[in-house]
Amino acid sequence: MGEAAIVVRGLRKTFGAKEAVAGIDLDVAAGSCAGLVGPNGAGKTTSLSMMTGLLRPDAGQVLIGGLDVWSDPRAAKAAIGVVPAGVRLFDRLSGAELLEYAGRLRGLPAAEARARAGQLLGVLDLTADAGRLVADYSTGMRKKAALGCALIHNPPVLFLDEPLEGVDPVSADVIRRLLARLAASGSTVLFSSHVMELVEQVCDHVSIIDKGRIVASGPIQQVRHGKTLQQAFIDLVGARAAGEEELSWLGSSSG
Amino acid sequence: MAWLIVGLKLRSLSNALRSSRRATISFILSTTLAAVVAAIVFTSLAVLRGHGAAVDEATAIFTAFAFGWLVLPIFAFGLDATLDPATLAPYPLRPRPLATGLLAASATGAWPLANVLGLLGVVIGLARGVPGLLIAPAAVLLQVLFCVTLARFVTTGLAGLLRSRRGKDLAAFLLLPVFACYQVLSQVVPRMAFEGKLRPASFAGLDRWLRWLPPGLAAHAVRDASSGRTGAALLSLLLLAAVTAALGWLWTGILRRALVTVDTTTQSSAVRRGALPFARYGLRGTVAARFWIYQRREPSSLIYWGIVGVVMIAASVSSLLTPSYRGALLSSAGIGAALLAIFHSNSAGMTGPAFVFEAMALTSRRALRCYFSGQNLALSVIAVPLLTAISFGLAAIAGHPAAGFLAVAVDFAGIGASMALSNIFTARLPYPTEKREGSPVRGATEGHAARALGATFGSLLGTAVAVGPVAAAEVLTSTDPAVVRIPVLLVCAAGYGIALAWAGVRIAARVAEPKLPELCQIALHSAA
Numbered sequence: 001m002g003e004a005a006i007v008v009r010g011l012r013k014t015f016g017a018k019e020a021v022a023g024i025d026l027d028v029a030a031g032s033c034a035g036l037v038g039p040n041g042a043g044k045t046t047s048l049s050m051m052t053g054l055l056r057p058d059a060g061q062v063l064i065g066g067l068d069v070w071s072d073p074r075a076a077k078a079a080i081g082v083v084p085a086g087v088r089l090f091d092r093l094s095g096a097e098l099l100e101y102a103g104r105l106r107g108l109p110a111a112e113a114r115a116r117a118g119q120l121l122g123v124l125d126l127t128a129d130a131g132r133l134v135a136d137y138s139t140g141m142r143k144k145a146a147l148g149c150a151l152i153h154n155p156p157v158l159f160l161d162e163p164l165e166g167v168d169p170v171s172a173d174v175i176r177r178l179l180a181r182l183a184a185s186g187s188t189v190l191f192s193s194h195v196m197e198l199v200e201q202v203c204d205h206v207s208i209i210d211k212g213r214i215v216a217s218g219p220i221q222q223v224r225h226g227k228t229l230q231q232a233f234i235d236l237v238g239a240r241a242a243g244e245e246e247l248s249w250l251g252s253s254s255g
Numbered sequence: 256m257a258w259l260i261v262g263l264k265l266r267s268l269s270n271a272l273r274s275s276r277r278a279t280i281s282f283i284l285s286t287t288l289a290a291v292v293a294a295i296v297f298t299s300l301a302v303l304r305g306h307g308a309a310v311d312e313a314t315a316i317f318t319a320f321a322f323g324w325l326v327l328p329i330f331a332f333g334l335d336a337t338l339d340p341a342t343l344a345p346y347p348l349r350p351r352p353l354a355t356g357l358l359a360a361s362a363t364g365a366w367p368l369a370n371v372l373g374l375l376g377v378v379i380g381l382a383r384g385v386p387g388l389l390i391a392p393a394a395v396l397l398q399v400l401f402c403v404t405l406a407r408f409v410t411t412g413l414a415g416l417l418r419s420r421r422g423k424d425l426a427a428f429l430l431l432p433v434f435a436c437y438q439v440l441s442q443v444v445p446r447m448a449f450e451g452k453l454r455p456a457s458f459a460g461l462d463r464w465l466r467w468l469p470p471g472l473a474a475h476a477v478r479d480a481s482s483g484r485t486g487a488a489l490l491s492l493l494l495l496a497a498v499t500a501a502l503g504w505l506w507t508g509i510l511r512r513a514l515v516t517v518d519t520t521t522q523s524s525a526v527r528r529g530a531l532p533f534a535r536y537g538l539r540g541t542v543a544a545r546f547w548i549y550q551r552r553e554p555s556s557l558i559y560w561g562i563v564g565v566v567m568i569a570a571s572v573s574s575l576l577t578p579s580y581r582g583a584l585l586s587s588a589g590i591g592a593a594l595l596a597i598f599h600s601n602s603a604g605m606t607g608p609a610f611v612f613e614a615m616a617l618t619s620r621r622a623l624r625c626y627f628s629g630q631n632l633a634l635s636v637i638a639v640p641l642l643t644a645i646s647f648g649l650a651a652i653a654g655h656p657a658a659g660f661l662a663v664a665v666d667f668a669g670i671g672a673s674m675a676l677s678n679i680f681t682a683r684l685p686y687p688t689e690k691r692e693g694s695p696v697r698g699a700t701e702g703h704a705a706r707a708l709g710a711t712f713g714s715l716l717g718t719a720v721a722v723g724p725v726a727a728a729e730v731l732t733s734t735d736p737a738v739v740r741i742p743v744l745l746v747c748a749a750g751y752g753i754a755l756a757w758a759g760v761r762i763a764a765r766v767a768e769p770k771l772p773e774l775c776q777i778a779l780h781s782a783a
Contacts, residue, residue, distance in 0.1 A: 054776070073771075077618050084779075088608030097531055097548070104541040105612075110535075132526070
């Protein structure tokens with residue numbers, strides 16, 4: 001592995017009696033694209049929130065490009081772009097205004113922010129809707145707008161929490177292509193996802209998290225062990241279904 | 256079908272009641288309020304007995320109830336699942352039995368019952384003799400049936416719009432006239448009645464045209480039956496029943512279409528294309544640009560500004576034409592500034608999860624100062640002219656336009672104090688918020704009411720204390736020549752306000768810097 005862009009050591013977070021993240025270690029090499037997969041409630045969002053400075057950990061250290069997120073948040077936050085889970089944007093701004101706002105918040109000159117906003121809207125297939133309020137955007141359009149906001153200052157490291165959740169296939173393809181292009185250009189990307197197909201297509205590394213712990217991590221072929229990622233994931237975290245025998249009445253052949 | 260839908264409404268009510276302590280308290284308060292309203296309306300109608308303008312007042316009250324049924328279900332659209340035909344569209348239901356069920360559901364609950372019981376006051380106040388006593392309950396029941404059908408007609412007709420973002424915005428704006436009516440009824444009417452400017456006789460002739468509306472037909476049917484014109488009374492009731500039936504027929508038609516019509520909630524319009532303003536002023540200008548746009552486009556922001564104006568006017572209007580007009584003008588200015596502080600005293604929580612978007616760029620104390628001062632600049636651009644105009648307007652109504660300058664001095668100091676207090680409370684006492692169905696503005700989530708109350712009373716008290724020196728200076732210099740006194744007061748008050756705001760920004764930034772992740776969590780826990 002090359003020089004690590006993201007280093008996580010002993011990250012831990014407890015909410016009341018529930019240990020959401022139970023001391024995780026993670027290394028993501030610079031220029032790689034890593035996926036963080038796990039079942040619902042496994043601790044993906046909590047981990048990403050702590051890595052991006054949005055949630056104070058109980059213990060542990062997060063380094064982004066050698067900068068400690070919790071002792072030097074200013075420098076660390078300048079080096080990252082974030083698309084948080086359940087994207088909530090300033091929905092009374094138009095798409096163009098939102099991206100320009102993101103650029104100016106990140107210190108870009110107004111003209112540069114506007115120019116980049118226009119280019120990103122084009123790549124994200126949002127030019128026709130640039131003048132509409134974000135409040136009127138679909139989920140897929142919001143995700144794409146959020147991705148544009150996270151990219152506008154060209155961060156070396158990008159974090160995305162469930163980038164394809166609730167996104168239609170066309171928007172998903174746009175996001176998928178953009179992530180692949182970012183990874184190919186040498187940026188570091190870490191994202192959580194339920195979509196194994198996306199992780200297999202885009203990522204070179206994957207970490208599987210369950211009950212707040214990393215249960216497998218490494219190059220994707222190594223984690224798959226010759227199976228599909230979906231099967232490897234199910235084998236590691238265990239299939240969780242019960243009570244199906246009670247649904248004997250379900251189905252057209254039943255009475 | 257009717258029982259099934261009534262059962263659905265009762266189940267939703269009982270589930271909402273059990274969902275939280277706040278819901279339980281709201282239910283108890285709402286039921287108590289319904290009982291109080293029923294008692295007040297019943298008494299108001301009953302005491303009309305023998306008054307010359309009794310039928311005019313009864314007509315006004317019947318019409319007011321119908322207006323309530325017309326407007327309030329628009330607010331309750333998201334609260335009552337049976338109001339939106341889209342929730343029933345997936346099921347194979349025939350429109351006619353469905354309509355009967357929906358009408359029965361509308362008539363279920365404390366408020367419809369309070370409506371019937373309250374209006375039955377006409378049995379005492381207006382009815383005479385056997386025909387009057389027989390016609391009065393029938394007229395009340397027909398009036399309530401008309402109201403229920405009217406409410407269904409309006410909500411079903413507007414369902415597509417009310418489900419959309421633009422419709423929700425429009426419904427939110429309805430809050431302002433309703434709030435203004437409430438202020439008139441609670442502040443102005445009691446004072447006018449106390450001063451003898453509003454008497455039962457003031458309503459004489461009011462029903463000249465109201466009597467031909469359906470509520471007027473109901474009230475006049477009672478009067479006609481009581482005065483021996485039973486035929487005219489029956490004709491009025493027949494006309495009311497026909498109008499209700501026609502409305503019901505139209506509503507069933509709309510309902511039939513709504514059950515098979517594609518949802519159009521994704522239709523939207525574009526805003527004017529242009530760059531964000533204040534580009535030259537760095538991070539402060541960037542934040543100011545966002546807040547400035549939000550003051551115009553966010554319905555809750557416009558509602559807050561409207562409430563500031565309505566309360567400033569309502570709090571002082573009845574004292575303006577009395578010798579105590581000066582005190583009314585100054586207190587109006589102070590109240591306006593205090594409301595400004597209250598409405599912006601939880602910026603992160605009120606912004607909601609989108610605050611995280613800004614927080615990623617707020618990486619230093621200096622950046623936080625820019626954030627708070629940018630917000631203050633955007634708010635001041637509206638607050639200063641708005642409060643100044645209202646103060647001068649009220650002074651003009653009082654007949655002492657020059658007194659407006661004194662109120663404006665309090666406005667200047669108050670606005671500075673409100674900015675400082677709102678910034679400090681945002682950093683010191685933040686709490687997560689949520690937007691409940693039926694309410695266009697955000698409130699504290701359950702378990703955080705104490706913080707919200709703390710910020711509210713702290714803002715009120717803090718503003719009162721902060722404007723105290725300006726009010727005291729105005730009293731102490733009251734004998735000095737106005738040509739010297741007023742410019743000095745205005746300049747000093749403005750300087751004082753700016754100093755307060757400047758200090759507030761610095762304190763708030765220092766408090767917020769180490770707790771930015773906690774502010775982010777509060778914002779993330781605020782439901783969008």
